[in-house]
Amino acid sequence: MSHPIKGEHLYKKFKKQVVLDDVSLTLNEGEIYGLIGPSGAGKTTLVRILLGLEKADSGDVELFEQRPTLDAFRSLGYMAQSDALYNELTAYQNLEFFASIQGLHGNRKRQRIMEVAESVGLEKEMKKGVAQFSGGMRRRLSLAAALIHEPRLYLLDEPTVGLDPLIRRDIWTLFRFLRSKGATMIVTTHVMDEVAKCDRVGLLSDGHLIAEGAPKELTERYGVATVEDVFLVKEGAAK
Amino acid sequence: MSNLFAMARRIIRQILRDRRTLALLIMAPLLILTLVWFIFGAKTSEPNLAVINAQSSDFASAFPTSQYTRMSPLEAHQALADKKIDAYVDLSTPVNVHLEGSDPSRNGLAMNRIQKSMQKVQQINVTKMSNQLKSIIQTQQKAIQGQQQVMKKMMAALHLYAPGTLAQIQKQAPKQTRPAAMQTPEKVSLDLSYLHGNNSLNTFDAFGPAMVGIFVFLFIFMIGGVSFLRERTTGTLDRLMASPIKNYQIIWGYMIGFGLFVIVQSFILTCYLVYVLNIYNVGSLFDVLMIVFILSFSALSLSILLSTAAKNELQMFQFIPLVIVPQVFLSGLFPIDTLPKWVQVIGDLMPIHYSTEALRNIMIRGTGFAGWWLDGLVLVLFSVVFITINIIAIRRSRPLA
Numbered sequence: 001m002s003h004p005i006k007g008e009h010l011y012k013k014f015k016k017q018v019v020l021d022d023v024s025l026t027l028n029e030g031e032i033y034g035l036i037g038p039s040g041a042g043k044t045t046l047v048r049i050l051l052g053l054e055k056a057d058s059g060d061v062e063l064f065e066q067r068p069t070l071d072a073f074r075s076l077g078y079m080a081q082s083d084a085l086y087n088e089l090t091a092y093q094n095l096e097f098f099a100s101i102q103g104l105h106g107n108r109k110r111q112r113i114m115e116v117a118e119s120v121g122l123e124k125e126m127k128k129g130v131a132q133f134s135g136g137m138r139r140r141l142s143l144a145a146a147l148i149h150e151p152r153l154y155l156l157d158e159p160t161v162g163l164d165p166l167i168r169r170d171i172w173t174l175f176r177f178l179r180s181k182g183a184t185m186i187v188t189t190h191v192m193d194e195v196a197k198c199d200r201v202g203l204l205s206d207g208h209l210i211a212e213g214a215p216k217e218l219t220e221r222y223g224v225a226t227v228e229d230v231f232l233v234k235e236g237a238a239k
Numbered sequence: 240m241s242n243l244f245a246m247a248r249r250i251i252r253q254i255l256r257d258r259r260t261l262a263l264l265i266m267a268p269l270l271i272l273t274l275v276w277f278i279f280g281a282k283t284s285e286p287n288l289a290v291i292n293a294q295s296s297d298f299a300s301a302f303p304t305s306q307y308t309r310m311s312p313l314e315a316h317q318a319l320a321d322k323k324i325d326a327y328v329d330l331s332t333p334v335n336v337h338l339e340g341s342d343p344s345r346n347g348l349a350m351n352r353i354q355k356s357m358q359k360v361q362q363i364n365v366t367k368m369s370n371q372l373k374s375i376i377q378t379q380q381k382a383i384q385g386q387q388q389v390m391k392k393m394m395a396a397l398h399l400y401a402p403g404t405l406a407q408i409q410k411q412a413p414k415q416t417r418p419a420a421m422q423t424p425e426k427v428s429l430d431l432s433y434l435h436g437n438n439s440l441n442t443f444d445a446f447g448p449a450m451v452g453i454f455v456f457l458f459i460f461m462i463g464g465v466s467f468l469r470e471r472t473t474g475t476l477d478r479l480m481a482s483p484i485k486n487y488q489i490i491w492g493y494m495i496g497f498g499l500f501v502i503v504q505s506f507i508l509t510c511y512l513v514y515v516l517n518i519y520n521v522g523s524l525f526d527v528l529m530i531v532f533i534l535s536f537s538a539l540s541l542s543i544l545l546s547t548a549a550k551n552e553l554q555m556f557q558f559i560p561l562v563i564v565p566q567v568f569l570s571g572l573f574p575i576d577t578l579p580k581w582v583q584v585i586g587d588l589m590p591i592h593y594s595t596e597a598l599r600n601i602m603i604r605g606t607g608f609a610g611w612w613l614d615g616l617v618l619v620l621f622s623v624v625f626i627t628i629n630i631i632a633i634r635r636s637r638p639l640a
Binding site: 048051052053054055070071073074076078080081082083084085086087088089090093097098100101102103105129145155 | 241242245246248249252253254256257473474475477478479480481482483484485636637638
């Protein structure tokens with residue numbers, strides 16, 4: 001089994017605040033890994049370091065079992081916490097641009113744009129300007145932009161924040177579909193009901209990865225009802 | 240390559256879909272230039288002047304009533320205080336000028352007019368003096384004639400009574416020479432010739448080249464800077480950084496995308512200046528466009544560079560007083576030869592300084608390529624330096640790859 005992402009002994013601090021303290025994280029191919037934890041726990045920083053958008057103060061990152069290169073980004077879909085869209089453009093033009101810089105062109109590009117638009121349920125809104133989109137629509141378009149080049153690895157930072165439950169369910173169906181096609185995914189969230197849908201979760205608290213494992217295994221190990229309670233147990237123990 | 244064009248195409252689409260920005264880019268410079276044209280291209284206004292004590296003076300003819308209102312001293316004093324006149328001339332001896340004084344440009348206008356009148360006063364003085372001389376000469380000539388009559392009579396008497404003495408006197412007398420005929424001096428007049436330009440060149444013609452540079456620089460700076468800043472603040476730059484696009488492709492994509500608008504903008508701006516506002520231009524339109532184009536590249540690359548140091552739009556606009564305003568003053572709009580050395584050095588570091596010099600060479604001096612290639616080269620160097628720093632700076636956003 002190969003490991004699309006491997007981060008070892010990552011340490012990062014901003015000014016005096018330690019954001020990540022010796023975090024090691026390895027993703028197995030074809031799994032959905034949920035990175036959970038309260039806001040400010042360092043989830044986004046961890047994702048950005050794994051992506052290579054930020055440099056860890058110490059520790060190593062490997063993408064597809066080698067040091068990150070520009071080429072590795074071709075197989076990588078990133079969705080940031082902010083929607084990262086061009087407000088002046090239409091939804092179609094946004095996707096067209098992101099498809100182009102991922103190297104898609106011609107018929108293949110047009111086909112992919114329609115496919116991803118459909119998969120996030122925006123196929124009828126493609127001609128609209130993004131400035132007129134609602135928050136949920138923007139979130140979905142942002143996700144579509146991360147899917148456009150059929151990457152093997154997804155890093156999704158809070159992909160479902162601000163979406164209503166129905167759409168959120170559809171999105172998770174989409175995630176499972178992508179996984180079935182062999183994609184690996186790391187999803188950060190602080191919505192606990194999404195945790196159960198992950199294959200494996202990592203609990204990040206104050207820059208430490210305090211627990212890791214399949215959701216069921218975790219609840220059994222700590223003898224609690226939900227993964228959420230693991231935080232309470234762990235933090236109680238710390239005190 | 241295709242990444243580059245995808246970037247450029249996206250930027251073009253963004254501007255095209257943002258009508259307001261498009262209008263700002265193209266209409267605003269035209270509007271402001273028209274305004275400047277009215278301000279600096281208008282005829283200089285006439286000074287309001289008055290004279291007092293004109294009746295008793297010989298110089299009154301030098302101060303025609305069409306230009307100088309006749310006033311009593313009291314009226315003139317009051318009018319000056321009320322700013323109804325800029326100055327009044329007191330024609331008692333010696334001649335006095337009283338200026339209102341609060342506005343240097345009006346002072347200059349008034350003094351100009353008065354100085355012209357004073358030249359006439361000098362002429363009047365000269366003719367008066369020559370008239371006096373003439374009358375002196377005439378009376379002396381009469382006296383001489385009288386003496387000659389006496390002499391003749393004396394000679395006749397001598398001839399009669401002492402012919403020997405007369406012959407001796409005539410022998411000793413100096414030979415008479417005829418006095419040279421008086422030559423009237425040639426009338427002196429001034430012939431003006433211009434190496435560049437002509438006498439109809441007004442302030443706007445001289446300002447125009449600087450203005451073009453300032454506007455192109457300002458608008459490209461604002462729009463380019465904010466556009467790249469948004470790339471950072473909205474997170475789209477992160478998305479680009481997590482894609483296979485290369486750093487130089489991002490920067491050059493911006494250059495090409497905006498470059499296209501710059502061509503359109505500078506073409507419209509230049510045509511408007513030359514054909515509508517009829518600015519003095521002896522050079523080719525193509526040369527002008529080249530310089531404007533090169534300048535805007537340095538504006539764009541500088542704005543992208545500074546946007547790195549800004550956290551939001553407000554901070555971006557804070558660079559305008561710092562980067563644009565000094566350039567306006569040191570661009571060559573005003574003479575800087577007399578400023579301290581260090582200020583001149585700062586001026587040498589400003590892109591608009593070079594565009595003004597180049598555009599003046601092209602439009603007013605008509606020196607063609609030989610007149611602008613050096614300034615153009617400096618501007619290209621500016622851009623190359625800024626672009627290189629940009630590409631290095633953007634590498635920091637992608638430390639691993």
